[in-house]
Amino acid sequence: MxxxxxxxxxxxxxxxxxxxxxxxxxxxxxxxxxxxxxxxxxxxxxxxNPEQLFAAGYSACFQGALGVVARQEGADVSGSTVTARVGIGKNDEGFGIIVEIEADIPNMDAAEARALIEKAHQVCPYSKATRGNINVTLR
CATH class of the missing domain: 2.20.25.10 (N-terminal domain of TfIIb)
Structure with missing residues (x-):
């Protein structure tokens, strides 16, 4: 909404x-x-370039969303980092972008980290804005 x-x-x-x-x-x-x-x-x-600026904004926003989800879950994400890779290329309509979000969460097993990342992707305003519009891969 x-x-x-x-x-x-x-x-x-x-x-x-x-x-x-x-x-x-x-x-x-x-x-x-x-x-x-x-x-x-x-x-x-x-x-x-605009892709670098978008990557900077998306990574910062996603890191914030990860912190919100971690607090709700009682999880420790201290020392974590989020990297956004934004690619631009030609598509049927001219040009489009693709995004890969990579979160590094020390001292957390892969399954727990993946669950937090998926939840952060649901609450991050950038993720909400791009959902259904561009391919976003989570790692």
């Missing part, structure tokens, strides 16, 4: 100048980066 405008707790605002080969900045000045296509896509690769 979509949230309503009255339920919004925070809104991030970023403006792009020049698309994939330009600059992106937030309205509060905390983020101001040069963006450029990666060399693999014919760009200079000198700036960051």
């Amino acid at each position: 979509p949230i309503q405008q009255s339920d919004v707790l925070y809104t991030a605002v970023a403006t792009a100048h020049g698309g994939r080969d330009g600059r992106v900045a937030t309205d509060d000045g905390r983020l101001d980066v040069i963006v450029s296509p990666p060399k693999e896509m014919g760009g200079s690769g000198t700036g960051t």
Whole structure:
């Protein structure tokens, strides 16, 4: 169920100048980066790119969701990390993305870690936003 405008707790605002080969900045000045296509896509690769920014946001959000689920379950995820790999490639409609989420949870057996990751995937706002739209693999 979509949230309503009255339920919004925070809104991030970023403006792009020049698309994939330009600059992106937030309205509060905390983020101001040069963006450029990666060399693999014919760009200079000198700036960051939208896929890196998406991977950064998704990994941070998923790590937060993992912490929420762990607290609910009484599990210890201290020292854990979440890595998001975002790929871009051609599909029938032009271009699309694919995501792989890898969580490393020390001192937890594989089955318990997998269960927590699956639960985090159900509550993570990025996972909810992408569900049914792109392929997301959990590891």
